[in-house]
Amino acid sequence: MNSRFLDFRSDTVTKPTAGMLDAMMTAKVGDDVFGEDETVHALETKLASTFNMEAGLFCPSGTMTNQIAIKCFTQPMDEVICDQTAHVYRYEIGGIAYHSAASVRLLHGERGILTTELIEPEINEDNIHYPNSSLVVLENTVNKGGGSCYTLAQIAPIHHLCNIKGLKLHLDGARIFNALVATGDDASEYGKYFDGISVCLSKGLGAPVGSVLLGSKQMIHKARKIRKAFGGGMRQAGFLAAAGIYALDNHVERLKDDHAHAKAIAAALASTAYVKSVMPVETNIVIFEVEKGSAEKIVNQLKEKGLHCNTTSASTVRLVTHLDLTPAMIDQAIEIILHLS
Numbered sequence: 001m002n003s004r005f006l007d008f009r010s011d012t013v014t015k016p017t018a019g020m021l022d023a024m025m026t027a028k029v030g031d032d033v034f035g036e037d038e039t040v041h042a043l044e045t046k047l048a049s050t051f052n053m054e055a056g057l058f059c060p061s062g063t064m065t066n067q068i069a070i071k072c073f074t075q076p077m078d079e080v081i082c083d084q085t086a087h088v089y090r091y092e093i094g095g096i097a098y099h100s101a102a103s104v105r106l107l108h109g110e111r112g113i114l115t116t117e118l119i120e121p122e123i124n125e126d127n128i129h130y131p132n133s134s135l136v137v138l139e140n141t142v143n144k145g146g147g148s149c150y151t152l153a154q155i156a157p158i159h160h161l162c163n164i165k166g167l168k169l170h171l172d173g174a175r176i177f178n179a180l181v182a183t184g185d186d187a188s189e190y191g192k193y194f195d196g197i198s199v200c201l202s203k204g205l206g207a208p209v210g211s212v213l214l215g216s217k218q219m220i221h222k223a224r225k226i227r228k229a230f231g232g233g234m235r236q237a238g239f240l241a242a243a244g245i246y247a248l249d250n251h252v253e254r255l256k257d258d259h260a261h262a263k264a265i266a267a268a269l270a271s272t273a274y275v276k277s278v279m280p281v282e283t284n285i286v287i288f289e290v291e292k293g294s295a296e297k298i299v300n301q302l303k304e305k306g307l308h309c310n311t312t313s314a315s316t317v318r319l320v321t322h323l324d325l326t327p328a329m330i331d332q333a334i335e336i337i338l339h340l341s
């Protein structure tokens with residue numbers, strides 16, 4: 001067993017499996033800054049073709065892939081449109097201002113999901129007073145929305161609006177495979193809608209490190225230079241890319257198990273007196289509101305019983321299911337949830 005406690009804090013806590021470690025140890029590598037690492041190249045090409053994009057770029061983190069994309073798609077004094085819960089705004093340490101010198105227009109989507117009705121009025125006209133609206137960022141799944149998903153049918157009109165208005169569209173796809181498994185949408189359709197896509201390998205897919213940015217050849221050429229400027233050019237990164245390839249080949253279909261586990265956890269929580277409401281569960285994230293008192297108190301009580309999770313506000317708690325939580329561990333967690341006094 002991987003850990004001493006039941007770790008529901010995040011899907012980033014997974015450790016490489018034996019099969020993944022084996023793939024890493026036997027990877028063919030070279031200097032990727034010289035463009036000589038065939039495993040990195042294979043990963044970039046594999047994901048680009050999955051999403052029907054021209055090219056890919058392997059980066060150390062999803063923060064870096066998102067921030068590089070934003071820098072590619074904006075000029076200083078431009079404005080980025082996103083939901084107020086967006087990771088690119090809340091959890092990337094003000095990177096949009098720091099790296100791209102752009103401002104941000106925050107929208108209030110239902111569980112973080114944006115629509116053309118929300119976006120269109122917030123696109124600035126050409127006016128001496130207004131920043132130039134140049135980019136819309138969507139997140140799929142939405143972390144703060146409790147793992148809520150966009151379907152392609154919801155994305156298509158947003159793409160159409162951006163196209164007409166001359167804005168780029170970027171996807172923060174930290175958990176895009178969770179969304180694909182939940183919606184049944186086809187990954188290869190994504191290429192026609194987005195100018196940039198960031199895919200995390202270190203979330204539900206269970207790789208130790210890495211994200212891939214996808215885009216046109218021209219965009220990725222520019223992104224590669226920005227990655228170098230950010231200090232993200234890596235040498236024998238094929239050892240890490242091999243973990244990503246292994247994850248894509250072995251850990252995508254099983255995400256449905258994480259989703260079933262999250263639904264079971266949510267049902268248990270909903271039946272208790274200390275939970276006021278549970279957000280609808282679509283993927284591997286469960287967010288609930290406490291009945292009374294602070295969320296922190298509940299988190300501490302759960303922790304004492306061996307179940308670790310985190311608050312997302314003074315009154316809400318998040319649990320995330322993942323590869324390292326087995327069915328037996330989910331059963332244990334449900335016991336703890338049902339008998340917390």
Ligand SMILES: *Cc1c(COP(=O)(O)O)cnc(C)c1O
Binds near residue numbers: 063088143172
């Ligand atoms: C985790 C995450 C990222 C990227 O995070 P890194 O830790 O930098 O890899 C981006 N967007 C969302 C929604 C995330 O959950």
